[in-house]
Amino acid sequence: MNELDATDRAILRALSRDATRPAADLGRELGLSQPATWRRIRRLREIGALTGRRLDLDAAALGFGVTVFLGVKLASRGRASLEDFERAVCAIREVQTVEHVLGLYDYRLRIVARDLEDFERVLRRRIMTLPGIGPVEANVLLSEERLPGPL
Amino acid sequence: MNELDATDRAILRALSRDATRPAADLGRELGLSQPATWRRIRRLREIGALTGRRLDLDAAALGFGVTVFLGVKLASRGRASLEDFERAVCAIREVQTVEHVLGLYDYRLRIVARDLEDFERVLRRRIMTLPGIGPVEANVLLSEERLPGPL
DNA sequence: AATGAAACTACTGCCGG
DNA sequence: CCGGCAGTAGTTTCATT
Numbered sequence: 212m213n214e215l216d217a218t219d220r221a222i223l224r225a226l227s228r229d230a231t232r233p234a235a236d237l238g239r240e241l242g243l244s245q246p247a248t249w250r251r252i253r254r255l256r257e258i259g260a261l262t263g264r265r266l267d268l269d270a271a272a273l274g275f276g277v278t279v280f281l282g283v284k285l286a287s288r289g290r291a292s293l294e295d296f297e298r299a300v301c302a303i304r305e306v307q308t309v310e311h312v313l314g315l316y317d318y319r320l321r322i323v324a325r326d327l328e329d330f331e332r333v334l335r336r337r338i339m340t341l342p343g344i345g346p347v348e349a350n351v352l353l354s355e356e357r358l359p360g361p362l
Numbered sequence: 363m364n365e366l367d368a369t370d371r372a373i374l375r376a377l378s379r380d381a382t383r384p385a386a387d388l389g390r391e392l393g394l395s396q397p398a399t400w401r402r403i404r405r406l407r408e409i410g411a412l413t414g415r416r417l418d419l420d421a422a423a424l425g426f427g428v429t430v431f432l433g434v435k436l437a438s439r440g441r442a443s444l445e446d447f448e449r450a451v452c453a454i455r456e457v458q459t460v461e462h463v464l465g466l467y468d469y470r471l472r473i474v475a476r477d478l479e480d481f482e483r484v485l486r487r488r489i490m491t492l493p494g495i496g497p498v499e500a501n502v503l504l505s506e507e508r509l510p511g512p513l
Numbered sequence: 514a515a516t517g518a519a520a521c522t523a524c525t526g527c528c529g530g
Numbered sequence: 531c532c533g534g535c536a537g538t539a540g541t542t543t544c545a546t547t
Contacts, residue, residue: 215424215425223417223419223424226417227416227417227419228416229414229415229416230381230414230415230416230417231414231415233521233522233523234522234523235521235522235523243533243534244533244534244535245522245523245534246523246524246525246533246534246535247532247533247534249522249523249524250524250532250533253524258423259420259423260419260420260423260424261417261418261419261420262418262419262420263380263381263382263417263418264380264381264382264415264416264417264418265378265379265380265381265415265416265418266374266377266378266381266412266414266415267412267413267414267415267416268374268378268411268412268413269410269411269412269413272409272410272411273366273374273411273513274366275512280461280463280470282501297507301507301509304511304512305511305512306509306511307508307509307511308506308507308508308509309506309507309509310431310503310505310506310507311503311504311505311506312431312501312502312503312504313501313502313504314499314500314501314502315499315501316501319431319501323511323512348465348466349465350433350463350464350465350466350467350470351463351464351465352461352462352463353462353463353464354461354462355459355460355461355462356448356452356459356460356461357458357459358452358457358458358459358460360419360455360456360457360458360474361426361455361456361474362424384540384541384542385541385542386540386541386542394514395514395515395516396515396541396542397514397515397516397542397543397544398514398515400541400542400543401514
């Protein structure tokens with residue numbers, strides 16, 4: 212179905228670090244012409260491996276100095292609980308990511324705030340009032356490193 | 363220092379969803395000319411708010427059907443422990459993200475594997491043998507939603 | 514900040530292996 | 531089926547007003 216050779220993986224690795232690199236530049240590095248490189252990129256999009264290109268933002272530079280990961284366990288386990296919770300949590304502006312997970316917690320949230328005082332406000336007024344919310348565990352982000360991954 | 367008006371935030375919001383959108387297209391939506399829009403984008407880069415553009419990859423389409431979040435507590439708390447651990451964990455190919463956090467855990471790892479069997483291999487042979495590793499908690503990713511955030 | 518020109522990049526057919 | 535060549539369309543980038 213989808214067979215990726217070493218060249219495809221090299222393209223994904225390079226573009227993962229910097230998605231602005233032109234196909235011609237990339238092709239020189241791989242011994243390919245610009246159209247050949249670009250066709251491979253289009254093919255990676257078509258098979259769904261490459262779903263888009265997004266910005267890499269610096270939350271601190273934007274005035275959001277605090278990033279917190281929240282592990283959330285639901286109190287009520289009904290079928291409607293999940294959808295109610297997801298709809299409500301997605302409406303909170305400070306929530307960047309909502310991950311539905313299996314394990315000790317039901318959801319993992321990535322939340323940003325201007326500072327710890329601001330985070331406490333979000334926690335008390337937005338998070339703790341979510342429908343069906345149970346035990347919560349918090350981890351404050353100190354530093355983060357993104358790696359190339361297994362490509 | 364960094365004063366972002368509503369237009370800057372609108373640009374970041376739009377590019378966060380799709381970083382390939384041309385400045386001219388974006389300017390029409392905001393009532394700005396193409397160069398004006400482009401200057402704002404350059405300024406956002408210069409003040410460090412916009413640090414780059416990265417790919418949005420679909421791990422499942424690349425043959426990695428399992429994504430697991432690992433909360434890790436270190437056993438030894440010495441100053442060298444952190445660096446040793448970080449260096450070793452960053453060398454594991456299956457590790458996508460390493461987050462140093464404050465809370466119940468010391469590190470949060472995002473790990474991908476081909477399937478659960480493959481994940482068990484990574485866990486036993488790579489993760490559990492990390493220097494200074496202590497208690498570990500795992501959460502398997504079911505689904506994930508990225509939101510615009512507080513911009 | 515807009516206009517227009519220049520350079521560059523993305524994309525499309527066509528042909529050869 | 532995949533890659534190179536050549537040409538077109540579209541975007542970025544910069545100079546001028």
